[in-house]
Amino acid sequence: MSVGNRVFLQRDLPDPQVMEEFRSLPAANVADTMGRSCALSSEIRLISSPKAPIMVGAALTVKARPGDNLMLHKALDMAGENDVIVVSNDGDRTHSLMGEIMAVYAQHTRKIRGIVLDGPIRDYEELSQLDEMFLYATGSTPGGPYKEGPGEVNVPISIGNIAVEPGDIVLGDRDGVIIIPRLDAAQILAEAKKYAEADAGKVEAAKKGAAKRQWVADTLEKKNVEIIDGKYPR
Numbered sequence: 001m002s003v004g005n006r007v008f009l010q011r012d013l014p015d016p017q018v019m020e021e022f023r024s025l026p027a028a029n030v031a032d033t034m035g036r037s038c039a040l041s042s043e044i045r046l047i048s049s050p051k052a053p054i055m056v057g058a059a060l061t062v063k064a065r066p067g068d069n070l071m072l073h074k075a076l077d078m079a080g081e082n083d084v085i086v087v088s089n090d091g092d093r094t095h096s097l098m099g100e101i102m103a104v105y106a107q108h109t110r111k112i113r114g115i116v117l118d119g120p121i122r123d124y125e126e127l128s129q130l131d132e133m134f135l136y137a138t139g140s141t142p143g144g145p146y147k148e149g150p151g152e153v154n155v156p157i158s159i160g161n162i163a164v165e166p167g168d169i170v171l172g173d174r175d176g177v178i179i180i181p182r183l184d185a186a187q188i189l190a191e192a193k194k195y196a197e198a199d200a201g202k203v204e205a206a207k208k209g210a211a212k213r214q215w216v217a218d219t220l221e222k223k224n225v226e227i228i229d230g231k232y233p234r
Helices: 016-024 027-032 070-078 100-110 182-207 214-222
Strands: 005-007 055-064 083-088 114-117 134-137 151-153 157-159 162-164 169-173 176-180
Touching: 005 070, 016 055, 016 169, 016 182, 027 169, 027 176, 027 182, 055 070, 055 157, 070 083, 070 100, 070 151, 083 157, 083 169, 114 169, 162 176, 176 182
Parallel strands: 005 151, 055 083, 083 114, 114 134
Antiparallel strands: 055 151, 055 169, 157 162, 169 176
């Protein structure tokens, strides 16, 4: 087996019902139930203009050589309608990883849920108008990718400072992307539903002038913050 230059055709997948139930939950609410340590770097942002509010799918992971998209092409040919392709790129920002042709193939032929790139795209004008697929990237550049490899598909990767295993649940909206570990998904879903309901109640209270703010003063007192009734001396 050639480590660093291999493709695994199979992966463990999340429970499809559990995965679909995340579709009604904002990424922020789910992230708050996971210790707020599951979100990809804000550098990775939404490029396309999907009509749906939330992306949920199973991670099909790609470990790419910086600036090279050979294994992304292979992943596109493997991906199905419930998949989100997630591509590591060692932080390279000098070469785009995909453009209009690949994106149109992904959206219209493969009909996948989304693509998350740790790198730029090109053909920004066209990709920004995609309306059926979520596409996240770090920006754009006209510089194209190499197609030489090596690389790997369906192996553990790191992207945006977060570890991703093949088959983890990828949840994204206009705020960004979070990763939900496949084995913990059912527990996280139950907690996130409760959190979202409570959060909605806080929003309504804020609208009606009934927000509970005493916790701010209590926390400052606990942390021994000095409150001074006066101006900063000059």
